[in-house]
Amino acid sequence: xxxxxxxxxxxxxxxxxxxxxxxxxxxxxxxxxxxxxxxxxxxxxxxxxxxxxxxxxxxxxxxxxxxxxxxxxxxxxxxxxxxxxxxxxxxxxxxxxxxxxxxxxxxxxxxxxxxxxxxxxxxxxxxxxxxxxxxxxxxxxxxxxxxxxxxxxxxxxxxxxxxxxxxxxxxxxxxxxxxxxxxxxxxxxxxxxxxxx
Numbered sequence: 001x002x003x004x005x006x007x008x009x010x011x012x013x014x015x016x017x018x019x020x021x022x023x024x025x026x027x028x029x030x031x032x033x034x035x036x037x038x039x040x041x042x043x044x045x046x047x048x049x050x051x052x053x054x055x056x057x058x059x060x061x062x063x064x065x066x067x068x069x070x071x072x073x074x075x076x077x078x079x080x081x082x083x084x085x086x087x088x089x090x091x092x093x094x095x096x097x098x099x100x101x102x103x104x105x106x107x108x109x110x111x112x113x114x115x116x117x118x119x120x121x122x123x124x125x126x127x128x129x130x131x132x133x134x135x136x137x138x139x140x141x142x143x144x145x146x147x148x149x150x151x152x153x154x155x156x157x158x159x160x161x162x163x164x165x166x167x168x169x170x171x172x173x174x175x176x177x178x179x180x181x182x183x184x185x186x187x188x189x190x191x192x193x194x195x196x197x
Contacts, residue, residue, distance in 0.1 A: 072087060081124050
Protein backbone atom coordinates (compact mmCIF):
# COMPACT_ATOMS: atom_id res chain seq x y z
CA UNK A 1 0.00 0.00 0.00
CA UNK A 2 1.36 3.39 -1.02
CA UNK A 3 1.71 6.01 1.69
CA UNK A 4 -0.87 8.76 1.41
CA UNK A 5 0.38 11.84 -0.39
CA UNK A 6 0.24 14.97 1.69
CA UNK A 7 -2.48 17.43 0.79
CA UNK A 8 -1.09 20.41 -1.10
CA UNK A 9 -1.30 23.78 0.56
CA UNK A 10 -4.31 25.67 -0.73
CA UNK A 11 -3.31 28.52 -3.02
CA UNK A 12 -3.60 31.93 -1.45
CA UNK A 13 -6.06 34.30 -3.05
CA UNK A 14 -4.80 37.66 -4.33
CA UNK A 15 -6.61 39.29 -1.41
CA UNK A 16 -4.80 37.02 1.09
CA UNK A 17 -1.48 37.85 -0.59
CA UNK A 18 -2.28 41.56 -0.33
CA UNK A 19 -3.28 41.24 3.33
CA UNK A 20 -0.07 39.37 4.11
CA UNK A 21 2.09 41.98 2.31
CA UNK A 22 0.27 44.79 4.12
CA UNK A 23 0.80 43.11 7.48
CA UNK A 24 4.52 42.70 6.74
CA UNK A 25 4.87 46.35 5.76
CA UNK A 26 3.01 47.52 8.86
CA UNK A 27 5.22 45.29 11.05
CA UNK A 28 8.33 46.90 9.54
CA UNK A 29 6.88 50.35 10.20
CA UNK A 30 6.17 49.47 13.86
CA UNK A 31 9.68 48.04 14.17
CA UNK A 32 11.19 51.36 13.05
CA UNK A 33 8.83 53.55 15.05
CA UNK A 34 8.90 51.61 18.31
CA UNK A 35 11.81 49.17 18.50
CA UNK A 36 14.76 50.71 16.68
CA UNK A 37 13.95 54.28 15.67
CA UNK A 38 17.67 55.14 15.40
CA UNK A 39 19.00 51.98 13.74
CA UNK A 40 21.39 52.20 10.79
CA UNK A 41 20.27 54.17 7.76
CA UNK A 42 21.15 51.24 5.48
CA UNK A 43 18.47 49.12 7.16
CA UNK A 44 15.88 51.87 6.80
CA UNK A 45 16.64 52.33 3.10
CA UNK A 46 16.46 48.55 2.55
CA UNK A 47 13.10 48.31 4.31
CA UNK A 48 11.71 51.26 2.34
CA UNK A 49 12.85 49.58 -0.89
CA UNK A 50 11.20 46.32 0.18
CA UNK A 51 7.95 48.14 0.89
CA UNK A 52 8.03 49.69 -2.60
CA UNK A 53 8.81 46.27 -4.06
CA UNK A 54 5.95 44.50 -2.27
CA UNK A 55 3.50 47.18 -3.36
CA UNK A 56 4.61 46.87 -6.96
CA UNK A 57 4.63 43.05 -6.82
CA UNK A 58 0.94 43.05 -5.93
CA UNK A 59 0.13 45.24 -8.91
CA UNK A 60 2.33 43.26 -11.32
CA UNK A 61 0.83 39.95 -10.19
CA UNK A 62 -2.58 41.13 -11.35
CA UNK A 63 -1.07 41.23 -14.86
CA UNK A 64 0.79 37.93 -14.54
CA UNK A 65 4.24 39.55 -14.43
CA UNK A 66 6.78 38.73 -11.73
CA UNK A 67 8.87 41.39 -10.03
CA UNK A 68 11.98 39.65 -11.34
CA UNK A 69 10.80 40.06 -14.93
CA UNK A 70 9.92 43.70 -14.25
CA UNK A 71 13.52 44.31 -13.19
CA UNK A 72 14.82 43.22 -16.60
CA UNK A 73 12.00 44.72 -18.64
CA UNK A 74 12.75 48.16 -17.17
CA UNK A 75 16.33 47.93 -18.40
CA UNK A 76 15.30 46.68 -21.85
CA UNK A 77 12.70 49.42 -22.27
CA UNK A 78 15.55 51.90 -21.86
CA UNK A 79 18.01 50.04 -24.08
CA UNK A 80 16.87 47.09 -26.12
CA UNK A 81 19.28 44.61 -27.69
CA UNK A 82 22.03 44.57 -25.06
CA UNK A 83 24.11 41.57 -24.09
CA UNK A 84 22.84 39.28 -21.40
CA UNK A 85 25.89 40.23 -19.32
CA UNK A 86 25.15 43.96 -19.67
CA UNK A 87 21.52 43.29 -18.76
CA UNK A 88 22.68 41.49 -15.65
CA UNK A 89 24.96 44.38 -14.63
CA UNK A 90 22.35 47.07 -15.23
CA UNK A 91 19.67 45.15 -13.36
CA UNK A 92 22.06 44.44 -10.47
CA UNK A 93 21.41 40.70 -10.68
CA UNK A 94 23.93 37.84 -10.79
CA UNK A 95 24.45 36.31 -14.24
CA UNK A 96 23.04 32.84 -13.42
CA UNK A 97 19.83 34.45 -12.13
CA UNK A 98 19.67 36.60 -15.24
CA UNK A 99 19.98 33.51 -17.43
CA UNK A 100 17.09 31.82 -15.61
CA UNK A 101 14.89 34.92 -15.77
CA UNK A 102 15.61 35.62 -19.44
CA UNK A 103 14.86 31.99 -20.30
CA UNK A 104 11.50 32.28 -18.53
CA UNK A 105 10.80 35.63 -20.22
CA UNK A 106 11.60 34.08 -23.58
CA UNK A 107 9.08 31.29 -22.92
CA UNK A 108 6.46 33.92 -22.05
CA UNK A 109 7.14 35.72 -25.30
CA UNK A 110 8.60 38.91 -23.79
CA UNK A 111 12.13 38.61 -25.24
CA UNK A 112 14.26 36.77 -27.76
CA UNK A 113 17.96 35.98 -27.56
CA UNK A 114 20.19 36.31 -30.60
CA UNK A 115 23.82 36.18 -31.63
CA UNK A 116 25.10 38.85 -33.97
CA UNK A 117 26.73 37.79 -37.23
CA UNK A 118 30.39 37.05 -36.64
CA UNK A 119 29.99 36.99 -32.85
CA UNK A 120 28.93 33.63 -31.46
CA UNK A 121 30.20 34.50 -27.97
CA UNK A 122 27.79 37.22 -26.86
CA UNK A 123 24.06 36.70 -26.54
CA UNK A 124 21.91 39.79 -27.13
CA UNK A 125 18.51 40.14 -25.51
CA UNK A 126 15.77 41.84 -27.55
CA UNK A 127 12.23 42.73 -26.59
CA UNK A 128 9.44 41.21 -28.60
CA UNK A 129 6.38 43.23 -29.58
CA UNK A 130 4.61 41.76 -26.51
CA UNK A 131 7.52 42.69 -24.23
CA UNK A 132 7.56 46.26 -25.55
CA UNK A 133 3.75 46.53 -25.19
CA UNK A 134 3.98 45.67 -21.49
CA UNK A 135 5.61 49.06 -20.92
CA UNK A 136 2.29 50.87 -21.51
CA UNK A 137 0.58 48.66 -18.93
CA UNK A 138 3.26 48.25 -16.26
CA UNK A 139 4.97 51.64 -16.02
CA UNK A 140 1.77 53.33 -14.77
CA UNK A 141 1.65 50.70 -12.00
CA UNK A 142 5.13 51.71 -10.84
CA UNK A 143 4.13 55.36 -11.03
CA UNK A 144 1.12 54.56 -8.80
CA UNK A 145 3.43 52.92 -6.26
CA UNK A 146 5.72 55.96 -6.26
CA UNK A 147 2.75 58.28 -5.74
CA UNK A 148 1.51 56.12 -2.89
CA UNK A 149 4.97 56.12 -1.32
CA UNK A 150 5.21 59.91 -1.17
CA UNK A 151 1.55 60.58 -0.40
CA UNK A 152 1.24 63.48 2.02
CA UNK A 153 4.83 64.65 1.54
CA UNK A 154 5.55 68.07 0.12
CA UNK A 155 7.40 68.28 -3.21
CA UNK A 156 10.27 69.97 -1.34
CA UNK A 157 10.64 67.01 1.04
CA UNK A 158 10.51 64.52 -1.82
CA UNK A 159 13.15 66.53 -3.70
CA UNK A 160 15.35 66.72 -0.57
CA UNK A 161 15.02 62.95 -0.07
CA UNK A 162 15.99 62.34 -3.68
CA UNK A 163 19.07 64.58 -3.34
CA UNK A 164 20.11 62.86 -0.09
CA UNK A 165 19.76 59.38 -1.60
CA UNK A 166 21.74 60.38 -4.69
CA UNK A 167 24.48 61.82 -2.45
CA UNK A 168 24.55 58.57 -0.46
CA UNK A 169 24.91 56.55 -3.69
CA UNK A 170 27.74 58.83 -4.86
CA UNK A 171 29.52 58.58 -1.48
CA UNK A 172 29.26 54.80 -1.47
CA UNK A 173 30.53 54.62 -5.08
CA UNK A 174 33.58 56.64 -4.00
CA UNK A 175 34.04 54.39 -0.97
CA UNK A 176 33.83 51.28 -3.16
CA UNK A 177 36.44 52.69 -5.55
CA UNK A 178 38.80 53.45 -2.63
CA UNK A 179 38.28 49.96 -1.20
CA UNK A 180 39.08 48.38 -4.58
CA UNK A 181 42.28 50.44 -4.95
CA UNK A 182 43.48 49.65 -1.42
CA UNK A 183 44.19 45.89 -1.87
CA UNK A 184 46.12 46.61 -5.08
CA UNK A 185 48.19 49.31 -3.36
CA UNK A 186 48.83 46.99 -0.40
CA UNK A 187 49.95 44.19 -2.74
CA UNK A 188 52.34 46.56 -4.58
CA UNK A 189 53.81 47.81 -1.29
CA UNK A 190 54.30 44.22 -0.08
CA UNK A 191 56.02 43.30 -3.33
CA UNK A 192 58.44 46.24 -2.98
CA UNK A 193 59.37 45.12 0.54
CA UNK A 194 60.25 41.52 -0.39
CA UNK A 195 63.99 40.87 -0.37
CA UNK A 196 65.49 40.09 -3.76
CA UNK A 197 66.93 36.57 -3.80
